[in-house]
Amino acid sequence: MTHRLRWIIPVFMLLISTSFFGQEAQTAGDDLFARAVELYRQEQYWSASELFGKLEKNNVDGLASLSASYRLLCEIALEDQAAEKRVARWEQLYPSAPLKNQVYYHLGNLYASRNLFSEAVAAYGKVKIDRLPLMERAACTFRKGYATMQCGDMKKAAALFLETENYPLGESYKWASRYYRGYIHYSEGRFEQAVPLLEPLTQVPQYASLSTAYLLQALLYLKQYERVIQTGVPAYKDANPSLRTTLAKTLSEAYFALDRTTQARSFFDDYLKDASTLTSADRYFSGILYFKLGDYLQAAEQLAIVGARQDSLGQNALYHLGESYIRLRNKVEAMESFKRASAMSYDPAIREDAFFNYAKLSFDLNGDIEVLSLYRKEYPDSPKLDEIQTYIAANYFINQDYASAVEALQALKNPSPENNRDLIRAAYLRGIQLYQTGSFRDAEKYFSLAQEPYWIAECLYRSNKFNNAINIWKQYIKESGSFSNPEKYRTSHYNIGYAYFKMKDYKNAAQWFTIYLNLGMSNRSLAADTYLRLGDCAFAQYQHQEATVEYQRALDYKTTAPDYALFQIAMAQGVLNKETEKIATLDRLMEEYPTSSFFSSALFEQGRTYVQTNQYEKAEERFNTILLFATHSAFHAKALVELGLIRINRQDPDAALDYYKEVLRRYPDSPDAANALAGIENVYMARNDSQGFFDYLESLGIDAGKSPGEKEMMVFTSAEQLFLNDSPAAAVTALNNFISQYPQSVKIPAAHFYLGESYSKLGKMQLAADAYLVVMKKPSGSFTELATRNYAVIQYDLEQYANAVDAYMSLNDIAQIENNRLDAQKGLMWSFYKNKQYRNAVVQSNKVLENKAFDNTVHVSAKYVKALSYLALGERAEALLLLEELSREHQTATGAEAYYLLCKDAFDSGDFEKAETMIYNFSDTETPQEYWVARAFILLGDIFAERGEWTQARATYESVQKGYKPSEPDDIARIVTMRIKKCEEQAQ
Numbered sequence: 001m002t003h004r005l006r007w008i009i010p011v012f013m014l015l016i017s018t019s020f021f022g023q024e025a026q027t028a029g030d031d032l033f034a035r036a037v038e039l040y041r042q043e044q045y046w047s048a049s050e051l052f053g054k055l056e057k058n059n060v061d062g063l064a065s066l067s068a069s070y071r072l073l074c075e076i077a078l079e080d081q082a083a084e085k086r087v088a089r090w091e092q093l094y095p096s097a098p099l100k101n102q103v104y105y106h107l108g109n110l111y112a113s114r115n116l117f118s119e120a121v122a123a124y125g126k127v128k129i130d131r132l133p134l135m136e137r138a139a140c141t142f143r144k145g146y147a148t149m150q151c152g153d154m155k156k157a158a159a160l161f162l163e164t165e166n167y168p169l170g171e172s173y174k175w176a177s178r179y180y181r182g183y184i185h186y187s188e189g190r191f192e193q194a195v196p197l198l199e200p201l202t203q204v205p206q207y208a209s210l211s212t213a214y215l216l217q218a219l220l221y222l223k224q225y226e227r228v229i230q231t232g233v234p235a236y237k238d239a240n241p242s243l244r245t246t247l248a249k250t251l252s253e254a255y256f257a258l259d260r261t262t263q264a265r266s267f268f269d270d271y272l273k274d275a276s277t278l279t280s281a282d283r284y285f286s287g288i289l290y291f292k293l294g295d296y297l298q299a300a301e302q303l304a305i306v307g308a309r310q311d312s313l314g315q316n317a318l319y320h321l322g323e324s325y326i327r328l329r330n331k332v333e334a335m336e337s338f339k340r341a342s343a344m345s346y347d348p349a350i351r352e353d354a355f356f357n358y359a360k361l362s363f364d365l366n367g368d369i370e371v372l373s374l375y376r377k378e379y380p381d382s383p384k385l386d387e388i389q390t391y392i393a394a395n396y397f398i399n400q401d402y403a404s405a406v407e408a409l410q411a412l413k414n415p416s417p418e419n420n421r422d423l424i425r426a427a428y429l430r431g432i433q434l435y436q437t438g439s440f441r442d443a444e445k446y447f448s449l450a451q452e453p454y455w456i457a458e459c460l461y462r463s464n465k466f467n468n469a470i471n472i473w474k475q476y477i478k479e480s481g482s483f484s485n486p487e488k489y490r491t492s493h494y495n496i497g498y499a500y501f502k503m504k505d506y507k508n509a510a511q512w513f514t515i516y517l518n519l520g521m522s523n524r525s526l527a528a529d530t531y532l533r534l535g536d537c538a539f540a541q542y543q544h545q546e547a548t549v550e551y552q553r554a555l556d557y558k559t560t561a562p563d564y565a566l567f568q569i570a571m572a573q574g575v576l577n578k579e580t581e582k583i584a585t586l587d588r589l590m591e592e593y594p595t596s597s598f599f600s601s602a603l604f605e606q607g608r609t610y611v612q613t614n615q616y617e618k619a620e621e622r623f624n625t626i627l628l629f630a631t632h633s634a635f636h637a638k639a640l641v642e643l644g645l646i647r648i649n650r651q652d653p654d655a656a657l658d659y660y661k662e663v664l665r666r667y668p669d670s671p672d673a674a675n676a677l678a679g680i681e682n683v684y685m686a687r688n689d690s691q692g693f694f695d696y697l698e699s700l701g702i703d704a705g706k707s708p709g710e711k712e713m714m715v716f717t718s719a720e721q722l723f724l725n726d727s728p729a730a731a732v733t734a735l736n737n738f739i740s741q742y743p744q745s746v747k748i749p750a751a752h753f754y755l756g757e758s759y760s761k762l763g764k765m766q767l768a769a770d771a772y773l774v775v776m777k778k779p780s781g782s783f784t785e786l787a788t789r790n791y792a793v794i795q796y797d798l799e800q801y802a803n804a805v806d807a808y809m810s811l812n813d814i815a816q817i818e819n820n821r822l823d824a825q826k827g828l829m830w831s832f833y834k835n836k837q838y839r840n841a842v843v844q845s846n847k848v849l850e851n852k853a854f855d856n857t858v859h860v861s862a863k864y865v866k867a868l869s870y871l872a873l874g875e876r877a878e879a880l881l882l883l884e885e886l887s888r889e890h891q892t893a894t895g896a897e898a899y900y901l902l903c904k905d906a907f908d909s910g911d912f913e914k915a916e917t918m919i920y921n922f923s924d925t926e927t928p929q930e931y932w933v934a935r936a937f938i939l940l941g942d943i944f945a946e947r948g949e950w951t952q953a954r955a956t957y958e959s960v961q962k963g964y965k966p967s968e969p970d971d972i973a974r975i976v977t978m979r980i981k982k983c984e985e986q987a988q
Contacts, residue, residue, distance in 0.1 A: 033063055040070060049074035069099035076106045083110070101131045105140050112143060117150040138167040142177055154184045179207045183214060191218040202235070209243045216250045220257075228254035245274040253285065261292045280306050284317050291324055300324040307337070312346035319350050322357060329946055330910030332876065335361035356384050363392055365908055366872050369404075376411075386412050390419060393426070398978070400971065402430035406449070424450050431455055438462075438765040439798035453479075454488050457495065463766065466499040473499075490519045494526055501533055510537040528557035535568055544572040563589055563596035570605065579613050600632040607642060616646050634725045637663050637672035644679050653683045664700065669717035716747045720754060728758040749780035753787050760790070769794045776810070785811070789820050792827055801835035818853070825851065826858055829865055838869040845869070860886065864894050871901075880905060890922070896929030900936050912943045934964045934972050941979060954983035 036051035052074065055067035068090055075083040087107060090097065097103075108123035124144035129137050145160030161177035161184075182197030195218050201211035212235050219228045229251065236247045248271035255264035268289055275282065287302035303324060306317035322337035338361065341354035355375050362371040369392065376385055389408045396405035405426040412419055431446035435458070444459035453476040460469035473492045480489060497512035513530045521527040535550035551565040551572070559565055566589040573582035586602045586609075593599070607622030623639040623646075626632040632639075644659035656679065663676035684693035719734035735755045739748065756771035772794070775787035792807035808831055812824035829848050832841035845866035849859055863882050870879035883902050889895035899922055906915035919936045927933060941956035961976045 033067070036067070036070065040074060043077070045074040045077045049078070065094040065097040066099070068094055069097050069103055072103050073099065073106055076103070076110050079110060079113075083107070101127045102136075105132065105136065108140075108147065109143060112147050115150075117147040120144075120147040121151055134169050138164050138169060138173045141167065142173045145177070146180065149180060149184065154188055158184045175201060175204050175207055179211060182211070186214050186218050189221070191221045194218045195222070202231075209240065212239075213243060213246045213250070216247065216254075220250055220254055223257070225254040225257045229258075241274060245271055248274075249282075249285075252289070256285075256289060256292065259292075261289065264289055265293060280309055280313055284313055287317065287324075288320060291320060296324045296327045300328065307340065310344070312344075315341050315344040315346045315350055315354075318344075319354050322354065325910070328910045329912070330908075331361055331365055332905070332909045335365060335874075352379055352382065355379070356382070356388065360388055360391065362874055363388075363395070365876075366874050368872050368874055371874075386414055393419075393422060397422070397426065400429075402426045402433060406430055406446070428452055428455075431459075434799065435459065435462075437798050438763070439800065440766055442798075442800070454485075454492060457492075461495065461499055461502075462764075464502075466503050470496050470499045487522070490516060490522070491526070493519060494530060497530070497533065501537065504540070506537040506540045510534055510541075513537070524557055525560065528554050528559035531557060532559050532561060532565060535565070539568060539572060542575075544575045547572045548576075563593040563598045566593075567598045567602060567605075570602070574605070574609060579609050582609055600626065600635050603632065604635045604638060604642075607639070611642060611646060611649075614649075616650060620646055634727060637667040637670045637676075640666075641672050641675050641679065644676065648679070648683075653686065657683045667721075668700075669714065670721055671718050712742050712745055712747075715741065716745070716751065719751065723754045723758055726761075728761040731755075731758040732762070749775045749778050749783050749787075752778075753783045756787060756790060760794075765794050765798060769798070776807075782816075785815055785817060785820055788814065789823060792824070792831075796827065796831060796834070799834075801831050804831040805835055805837070822851070822853055826854070826861075829862060833865045833869055836872070838872045841869040842866055842873075860889075860892075860894055864898070867898070867901075876905070890925050890927045890929070893929055893932070896922075896927050896932035900932045900939070903936055903939055907939055907943065912946065916940060916943055930964065931966065931970060931972065934960050935975075938972075938975055938979065945979075945983070950983050950986045954980060957983065 032051060033055055036048050036055065039048035039051065049071050052067040052071035056064045056071060072083065072086060072090055075086060087103065104123050104126040108120045111120035111123055121144065124140065124147060127140055129140060132140055141160055142164040145157045145164060148160060149157035158181050161181045164173045164177040178197050179201055182194045182201065185194035185197065195215060198211045198215040198218065201207040202215060216228050216232045219231070232247055232251045232254070236244060236251060239247055248267045252264045252267035252271060255267060268286065283302045284306045287299045287306065290299035290302065300321055303317045303321040307314055307321050318337050318341035322334045322341065325334035325337060335358060338354045338358040342351055342358050345351060355378070359371040359375045362368045372388060372392070389411050393405045393408035396402065396408060406423065409415065409419055409423040409426060427446045427450035431443045431450060431452065434443035434446065435455070440459040440462040444456055447455040447459060453472050457469040457472040457476065460472065473496050477489060477492050493512050493516035497509045497516060500509035500512060513534050517527060517530055531550050531554035535547045535554060538547035538550055548569050551569045554565045555562055566585055570582045570585040570589070573585060583606055586606045589596065589602045590599055603622050603626055607619045610616070610619035610622065620643060623643050626635050626639040640659045640663045644656040647653070647656035647659060660676040660679040664673055667673060680696065681693055684690065715738050719731060719738050722734050723731040732755060735751050735758065739751050752771045752774040756768045759768035759771060769791055772787040772791035775783050776791060788807055788811045792804050792811055795803040795807055805828065808824045808828035811820060812828060815821040815824055825848055829841060829844040832844050845862040848854060848862040863886055867879045867882035867886065870882070880902070883898040886895055886898035887902055890899045903915050903918045903922065906918060919940045922936050923933060937956060937960050941953045944953035944956060957976050957979050960972065961980070964972055966972060
């Protein structure tokens with residue numbers, strides 16, 4: 001940015017000889033008066049004053065007023081301190097005194113000699129120029145102009161100087177007047193008018209020095225740099241030392257403006273030799289010159305000094321200081337410089353650009369977009385907003401933060417077609433991330449933004465909105481056709497079949513599953529699953545023979561659920577009265593899949609089939625086997641009921657009664673208790689002992705009839721038992737039925753809690769969170785606390801960090817269990833950090849660190865969160881202290897990351913040697929944290945790249961690519977590939 005250098009102009013007064021015309025004495029013979037006048041003319045002012053005083057006192061021949069005037073002139077010439085007061089008295093005594101104009105003229109000169117220019121202007125103003133002698137008119141006008149100039153009235157002063165030049169006898173004041181007119185135009189920035197006035201004066205010895213200096217400055221401001229050089233270089237060679245110093249500075253600036261930095265440096269060095277002290281302007285120019293010459297270290301040294309000023313020059317220096325640090329690869333100091341420049345309002349253009357750079361670097365170094373938000377608020381119409389938003393979005397893409405990339409791209413005011421494509425891509429990738437975490441509702445929003453109907457339907461399906469999913473898939477099939485994306489086209493038919501299946505519309509489900517198979521079976525796994533579901537559809541529609549065929553096809557296609565297929569075949573065979581085949585199929589299931597979840601069911605069904613075929617001994621063997629093992633506990637009550645039935649069939653009612661009563665004793669709330677009770681009633685009735693039955697009921701505290709409340713409890717207990725028996729799918733169905741039937745029940749909170757737990761076991765975390773939220777809104781003791789904890793954990797895992805913050809804060813308030821309170825404090829800390837509430841994260845980290853109930857591992861994580869939060873807030877000094885402490889444990893993941901971040905800080909500060917040394921030292925520690933070692937060596941490659949050593953950089957990247965073998969997928973391969981590609985581009 002250009003800047004102006006103000007010259008301190010030495011003020012000088014020209015010594016101009018003056019002559020006075022004395023008025024002739026009225027009486028020729030008045031020797032005393034004549035003698036006094038002669039003394040005055042001989043500049044014997046004291047003696048003359050004495051004589052004029054006597055003449056005035058005696059009023060000889062009526063010469064009082066004339067003598068008084070002469071006496072005042074003498075006193076003014078003697079610079080008598082009382083002269084000013086005597087002038088006022090003289091004006092009163094002799095209002096029409098002769099020599100009045102000469103008195104005022106000389107009084108003005110006296111004031112001017114004392115630098116009392118306002119008083120001088122007032123005195124000169126009383127002079128009637130045309131009453132002065134011709135020789136004195138130019139002098140008076142010139143002096144009045146000079147005093148007026150010193151009072152700051154440049155316009156009037158310039159007019160007076162021009163008037164001086166026009167006096168016929170004013171030749172001696174011509175050059176002085178022209179000089180000051182030139183200076184006035186120069187000082188007020190009218191350089192075009194100053195040049196023709198100053199240029200001729202360069203040949204006038206008395207004014208050559210200063211005129212040359214001002215002329216060159218004016219030409220410099222007019223950007224006539226070649227003319228500055230043409231005029232200035234010859235003058236520089238012959239100039240006196242003081243002028244030479246001034247010209248050296250001006251010539252340096254002219255050469256600099258023409259980008260001839262070598263000559264600019266040469267003249268500036270000459271200037272530095274003779275300059276006694278460097279002004280801030282000198283240091284600023286020096287810094288800019290060094291910057292242009294590429295000596296950024298020297299530039300930064302000079303600009304840093306000027307940057308301490310609280311003015312426009314200081315702001316300008318800070319801006320260029322930031323640019324210098326950028327070229328020194330010291331982003332940390334660059335950010336600080338731009339931050340300081342952006343806090344000053346002297347130059348709005350510099351402030352905005354500094355603010356922009358500060359926002360950009362704040363994001364680069366800290367991932368902080370708060371500064372950008374402030375920039376956007378202050379400059380909502382800035383064209384740079386789209387530039388930085390695009391830059392930030394690209395950075396988010398690289399770091400796979402697609403949610404933030406979407407946010408950045410949506411903030412663009414004038415997005416380009418490429419921006420729009422990036423927005424769609426970012427929204428799609430964020431949707432996939434959320435889909436994979438199970439956050440289907442949020443994923444749906446991103447897929448909508450990405451215009452991905454297939455995935456929108458997937459999310460709707462996962463959220464149990466089957467009809468909506470079906471409609472979108474059908475529309476997708478209709479609009480996309482089979483060629484744009486054949487795999488999705490085929491899979492959509494499969495998905496529609498599943499949606500109908502979930503809605504128990506088995507006819508339509510079978511239809512769409514069949515269409516899917518007819519489109520081709522490129523995916524054998526999906527084909528096997530389709531046959532399995534076709535079997536289920538046929539079974540549900542009582543097409544049992546067809547069901548066995550479909551299940552067998554599923555087995556032929558190597559279904560991932562062969563035990564289920566075998567079990568369903570056996571069940572169909574049973575309905576078809578193929579008991580022998582059913583038993584054989586169940587034997588196969590138990591033999592081939594002894595750990596199957598259907599093993600207990602197979603054992604029970606085999607027992608029932610033996611009962612149906614009157615093979616009671618084999619049936620009893622199966623049921624007793626069930627009773628022997630806890631793994632079959634879900635079928636214990638059923639097995640006892642079946643054993644009771646066998647005893648009835650074998651005419652042993654007493655033994656049957658024992659089995660039935662065992663059911664009521666051990667499983668009074670199970671669904672099988674009703675069957676056992678019916679069996680007991682039948683035994684007593686067969687004995688004609690109804691009273692015995694009622695007595696038995698009374699002993700159990702059971703009334704013959706069931707009240708609505710008891711029925712409600714039986715339904716709830718039945719559903720609860722399914723949950724406790726680890727049958728989550730069946731529990732979900734039973735609990736939802738209970739909630740639907742008894743919405744006002746006191747057991748609703750418990751039912752929703754069990755529902756949340758069951759959904760969690762089934763991996764349906766979003767539905768689980770919904771269930772827990774109901775419990776949170778209907779407080780019910782321990783269930784509320786547990787539900788709040790589980791809800792918070794799920795929301796955190798689903799990346800719904802704002803919800804997690806709210807939940808953990810609630811848990812912290814209500815927790816009665818100490819572990820839950822600790823979980824709340826720890827979870828709140830992490831949720832604040834993940835939700836980018838960094839200041840709150842720091843505060844919460846401190847609370848965790850102050851809590852002695854946490855072990856060292858948690859305290860380390862709190863320091864880690866606190867350090868990263870400080871980094872995000874731009875408070876690097878505080879962050880680095882914590883990272884130094886954490887990095888001592890570099891064998892741990894946290895310590896290794898901390899060490900890496902310290903290496904990165906050295907890199908960001910432009911201290912490549914320090915960063916390189918630290919990286920090699922890190923490698924020598926033999927830390928097991930290979931990921932962070934790999935990241936450190938990528939940083940080493942970046943150091944080589946910054947130095948322009950691209951071959952070495954590529955070799956470093958390739959060594960990481962070949963040597964790093966992750967135990968699980970991470971981002972190293974992607975980062976390295978991107979950098980190698982950049983090296984290849986540099987090599988072209």
